[in-house]
Amino acid sequence: AESRLVTVRATKVSPRLTLLVLRDITERERVEQMRRDFVANTSHELKTPVGAVSLLSEAIESAADDPEQVRIFASRLTGEAQRLASLTSRIMNLSRLQASDELTEMREVPVDEVLTSAIEASLIQAAAASVEIVRGGDRDLYVSGDAQVLSEALSNLITNAIAYSSEGSKVGVGVKRVDDVVEVAVTDRGIGIPEADQQRIFERFYRTDQARSRRTGGTGLGLSIVKHAVQRHGGEVRLWSRPGRGSTFTIVLPLIEAPIEATPGKRKKK
Numbered sequence: 379a380e381s382r383l384v385t386v387r388a389t390k391v392s393p394r395l396t397l398l399v400l401r402d403i404t405e406r407e408r409v410e411q412m413r414r415d416f417v418a419n420t421s422h423e424l425k426t427p428v429g430a431v432s433l434l435s436e437a438i439e440s441a442a443d444d445p446e447q448v449r450i451f452a453s454r455l456t457g458e459a460q461r462l463a464s465l466t467s468r469i470m471n472l473s474r475l476q477a478s479d480e481l482t483e484m485r486e487v488p489v490d491e492v493l494t495s496a497i498e499a500s501l502i503q504a505a506a507a508s509v510e511i512v513r514g515g516d517r518d519l520y521v522s523g524d525a526q527v528l529s530e531a532l533s534n535l536i537t538n539a540i541a542y543s544s545e546g547s548k549v550g551v552g553v554k555r556v557d558d559v560v561e562v563a564v565t566d567r568g569i570g571i572p573e574a575d576q577q578r579i580f581e582r583f584y585r586t587d588q589a590r591s592r593r594t595g596g597t598g599l600g601l602s603i604v605k606h607a608v609q610r611h612g613g614e615v616r617l618w619s620r621p622g623r624g625s626t627f628t629i630v631l632p633l634i635e636a637p638i639e640a641t642p643g644k645r646k647k648k
């Protein structure tokens with residue numbers, strides 16, 4: 379009712395303004411709808427681990443006389459609690475990225491630094507799966523951005539590449555300068571993604587049937603976070619994939635000039 383009042387009043391001012399106001403209302407409704415969907419999906423996704431935590435703690439209580447049973451339930455409880463923790467932290471990251479306020483930590487970020495911290499964050503998982511991470515390509519490139527957000531995005535791609543590959547395989551992380559952008563590509567020789575799913579996997583909570591059956595314990599939020607993080611840096615994510623052959627996810631970001639301190643021979647005097 380309130381918005382209709384605004385349009386009626388605006389009509390008297392000018393038809394152009396009416397159009398602008400209407401557009402603004404539609405945009406607001408779209409954002410509101412997205413927010414409602416997000417809350418609904420999130421509550422649905424949280425229900426499963428929360429239910430499991432409560433069932434397992436009851437089970438521990440009633441198995442108190444049987445130490446072996448208690449040990450089994452407790453270890454499953456730890457697993458569910460960890461899953462819940464990762465889910466909530468990802469939900470918070472995503473909603474922060476979707477909020478319209480500016481990223482706060484913008485600076486000149488060396489792409490090398492983003493790779494190093496993203497790879498480091500994936501090393502434990504890589505070791506557990508005997509996957510080797512092979513790093514290569516151009517060095518000394520810079521982007522403008524939030525280093526933390528960018529390296530989290532890249533590490534989401536690397537952890538996916540590991541999770542959806544077979545044990546003992548290799549994951550490539552390569553950097554290439556192309557004109558005024560940098561392409562950071564994460565390549566695996568894993569299960570690949572059916573063509574019909576390739577658009578949808580960037581949606582919140584979307585997981586392919588194969589992924590669900592692999593029990594990798596994913597949240598379906600990783601790629602959504604990657605997409606939003608990269609878009610907020612004025613970039614895009616590209617995907618090449620073939621089922622059974624593997625996938626390459628490429629983050630494309632606008633390059634900036636290397637800061638003066640980092641340019642050899644142009645070092646600032648202190």
Ligand code: ADP
Pocket residue numbers: 534538539542566568569570571579580584585586587588589590595596597598599600601602625
């Ligand atoms: P998840 O937590 O399930 O990995 P993501 O949002 O990161 O959630 O990915 C969404 C889905 O995309 C995954 O469940 C999986 O089906 C598919 N996917 C993502 N990365 C890969 C990959 N490297 N190889 C095969 N499938 C992938």
